[in-house]
Amino acid sequence: MPTVALYNISGEQIGELTLKDEIFGVEVNESVLHDAVVMQLAGRRLGTHDTKTRSEVSGGGRKPWRQK
Incomplete structure (x- = not known):
């Protein structure tokens, strides 16, 4: 069976655990x-x-379509 080491908060080994x-x-x-x-x-x-809206997209100072 494999064993692992047990450590406390300060990093000292306090024992082993069998898995x-x-x-x-x-x-x-x-x-x-x-x-x-x-x-x-x-x-x-x-x-x-x-997704980005028209106001969030960079660039585009030109009018995107004609008025009429």
């Missing part, structure tokens, strides 16, 4: 890990999309 092989002893599935990362990053961007 179960059923949970932590498996191979990493890179495609599933990639999908999870992409899903998290897409969730962060949710609701931040926007």
